[in-house]
Amino acid sequence: MSDWVEACAAGDIDEEDVMRFDHGGRTFAIYRSPDDEYFATDGLCTHEKVHLADGLVMDDIIECPKHNGRFNYKTGAARGAPVCVNIKTYPVKVDAGKVLVQIG
Amino acid sequence: MTAAPSRRDYSLIGRDARLAVENGLSAAEWYHTDIPRKQIKELMQRSDGPAIRDTAIWLAALAISGAGGAWFWGSWWCVPFFFAYGVLYGSSTDSRWHECGHGTAFRTQWMNDAVYQVACFMIMRNPVTWRWSHTRHHTDTIIVGRDPEISVMRPPDLVRLVLGFVGVLDAWHAMSDMLRNAAGNISAAEKTFIPEQEQQKAIRIARIWTAIYAATIALALYTGSFLPLMLVGLPRLYGAWHHVMVGLLQHGGLAENVTDHRLNSRTVYMNPISRFIYWNMNYHVEHHMFPMVPYHALPRLHALIKHDLPAPTRSILAGYREMIPVFRRQLRNEDYFLKRELPPTARPYREEFHNDAVATAAE
Numbered sequence: 001m002s003d004w005v006e007a008c009a010a011g012d013i014d015e016e017d018v019m020r021f022d023h024g025g026r027t028f029a030i031y032r033s034p035d036d037e038y039f040a041t042d043g044l045c046t047h048e049k050v051h052l053a054d055g056l057v058m059d060d061i062i063e064c065p066k067h068n069g070r071f072n073y074k075t076g077a078a079r080g081a082p083v084c085v086n087i088k089t090y091p092v093k094v095d096a097g098k099v100l101v102q103i104g
Numbered sequence: 105m106t107a108a109p110s111r112r113d114y115s116l117i118g119r120d121a122r123l124a125v126e127n128g129l130s131a132a133e134w135y136h137t138d139i140p141r142k143q144i145k146e147l148m149q150r151s152d153g154p155a156i157r158d159t160a161i162w163l164a165a166l167a168i169s170g171a172g173g174a175w176f177w178g179s180w181w182c183v184p185f186f187f188a189y190g191v192l193y194g195s196s197t198d199s200r201w202h203e204c205g206h207g208t209a210f211r212t213q214w215m216n217d218a219v220y221q222v223a224c225f226m227i228m229r230n231p232v233t234w235r236w237s238h239t240r241h242h243t244d245t246i247i248v249g250r251d252p253e254i255s256v257m258r259p260p261d262l263v264r265l266v267l268g269f270v271g272v273l274d275a276w277h278a279m280s281d282m283l284r285n286a287a288g289n290i291s292a293a294e295k296t297f298i299p300e301q302e303q304q305k306a307i308r309i310a311r312i313w314t315a316i317y318a319a320t321i322a323l324a325l326y327t328g329s330f331l332p333l334m335l336v337g338l339p340r341l342y343g344a345w346h347h348v349m350v351g352l353l354q355h356g357g358l359a360e361n362v363t364d365h366r367l368n369s370r371t372v373y374m375n376p377i378s379r380f381i382y383w384n385m386n387y388h389v390e391h392h393m394f395p396m397v398p399y400h401a402l403p404r405l406h407a408l409i410k411h412d413l414p415a416p417t418r419s420i421l422a423g424y425r426e427m428i429p430v431f432r433r434q435l436r437n438e439d440y441f442l443k444r445e446l447p448p449t450a451r452p453y454r455e456e457f458h459n460d461a462v463a464t465a466a467e
Contacts, residue, residue: 017145048131048243056148056396058211065396067239068207080207082239084299 004093004100007040011097018062018073020053023103028090029053030099031062031073038092039073040101046078046085110438112248112360114257116293120249124361129247135364136393137412137451144394147401147408150211154400155203158380159219162200166192170335177331186334190343191381194271197223198347199383199399205235208398209383225313227347228278228340230285232306236298242395246360246368252297256356258438260431265352271344278340279317285310346381350374353423354388357430357442364453365392367444371406371416372423389413412451414444 007021013032020043021028027043029052041062045052050066057063062073069083076089091102113120124130139147169192172185200223203209204216224231237252244250256265267273284291290303298306316336323332330338350372359367369389374382385391387402390409397405410416417423426442433440446452 056145056150058150063207063396065394067242068395070207080213081235081302084301 004095004102007092007099007101009097010038010094010099013038013099016057016059018053018055018057020051021101023101026103027051028101028103029062029073030092030101031057033057033074034059038094038099040090040092041071041073041076042088045069045083046087047083052087110257110259112258112438114248114254116249116252116296118249121296122249124244124247124250129361129363130244130250132244132363134245134393135366135453137409139394139408143408144397147394147405148396148398149401150208150398151400152211152215154398155209155215155219158383159200161380162192162196173334174331177329177334186339186342189335190339191346192343193226193339194341194343195345195347196381197226198351199381199385201227201229201231201234202238202385203383203399205231205238206395208396225316226340228275228282230281230306230309230313232302232309233281233285233294233298236302240297242392245365245392246355246358246362248360252293254355254360255352256431258360259434262431262435265431268348268352269345271341271348274344275340282310282313282317286314346378349420350378350382350386353417353420353427354385357427357434359441359443365389366413366446366450367453370423370444371413372420373416373418374420378420411447411449414446414450 005023007023007028007030008019013019013030015032015036016034018029018031021030022043029041029043031039031041033039041052043051043053045064045066047064047069048066050064052062052064054065055063056065057073060072060074061070061079063070064083067082068080069078070080071077071083071087072079074089076087078084078086090104093100115121166189169185169189173182173189176182176185200209200219204220204223207213207216209219210216221231224234241251241253246254248254264273285307288307290298290306294306295303320332320336324330353370353372355368355370358370362368366389369392371389372386374386379386383399384402385399387406390397390402390405394405417426430440430442
């Protein structure tokens with residue numbers, strides 16, 4: 001099992017928002033839900049490789065900024081065209097005010 | 105006016121389609137004005153309120169004008185009612201289809217989907233096919249061979265353009281496509297942008313629509329009256345003029361094969377009625393640059409980034425005054441186009457984003 005990687009401070013992300021996190025040549029999207037939970041997915045949309053961190057978080061949904069494709073960022077499920085392929089999610093925990101992502 | 109044969113290949117499965125992919129013009133990185141995250145996030149916020157209000161007004165106006173047209177059918181008094189009904193049916197649906205297809209009009213997704221389906225039927229655009237064609241339009245805006253929604257190809261076919269104002273060719277193609285899809289046939293071009301798992305949905309919708317039009321025609325024959333067709337189908341022709349009038353301004357006469365929406369799209373100031381019909385898509389550079397921003401927030405987006413954009417065209421008339429001479433000149437030289445000028449406050453064009461077409465632009 002891979003180590004937990006520090007992505008950012010918990011306060012770096014507004015509620016119901018997302019930020020980009022790059023690590024080891026890969027890019028991720030870190031989410032803070034409206035009920036103050038944290039989640040992580042791959043950073044690029046499965047449709048056309050656009051950074052989801054430039055998109056809009058609404059409840060459980062991240063909407064891609066390029067074509068408005070939607071994912072449930074908690075489960076990774078594709079939720080609206082033109083997105084057809086689910087996105088990979090990663091375990092997240094908050095420890096001592098830091099957001100940690102378990103990158104597989 | 106007859107144009108010389110084009111050197112461009114606009115086919116989605118032709119030479120220029122292949123070249124666009126090879127040259128990196130397809131699915132390229134596009135220019136965006138820098139906006140702080142806090143501000144763009146605020147502009148992207150969804151709300152049901154404005155679209156519910158505007159949809160209620162739209163549906164009420166459709167019902168009243170349609171009822172008025174039917175009531176006065178047979179007298180000249182029906183003309184103003186059908187004039188309004190036609191625009192609400194055959195033009196307003198262009199923007200409703202578009203905005204709800206993006207999923208930005210309403211916050212509640214089923215509301216977007218419901219208006220999308222109704223608007224698609226009225227504007228005669230298969231909701232599956234056009235969702236995917238519009239996705240491509242945003243990926244490869246006015247990239248020759250890649251964008252399925254280039255409305256004015258070079259050299260421009262002026263007869264086709266004029267016929268577009270009465271929807272004749274659009275409706276003909278829409279009906280042909282509908283019947284072809286209803287027969288279970290997805291064309292080679294459609295297959296380039298509709299994923300395989302979606303194609304069956306396009307066929308199912310086409311079959312439902314064919315049944316509705318067949319029922320309307322049967323009703324017209326049974327009653328011996330054109331009235332059913334004046335209410336369903338024909339408004340796509342007699343009411344198309346407004347959406348064509350404003351739609352041609354989106355990209356007409358501007359650059360092709362560039363990856364900067366400031367070069368290939370046009371923002372036009374319009375009167376409030378046209379903006380209601382068009383749902384603010386006159387802010388077209390802004391829409392392409394930030395398609396997540398709902399129509400009702402586009403004026404605020406425009407105010408925020410206009411320092412980085414070419415000066416907006418002052419009116420619809422001004423737009424045609426700059427566009428028509430370009431079309432006429434393209435009949436003699438299809439490489440000619442209008443290169444947009446940026447204000448001194450703008451970040452310059454990144455020429456490395458563009459292909460050789462920019463270098464040969466006519467000033």
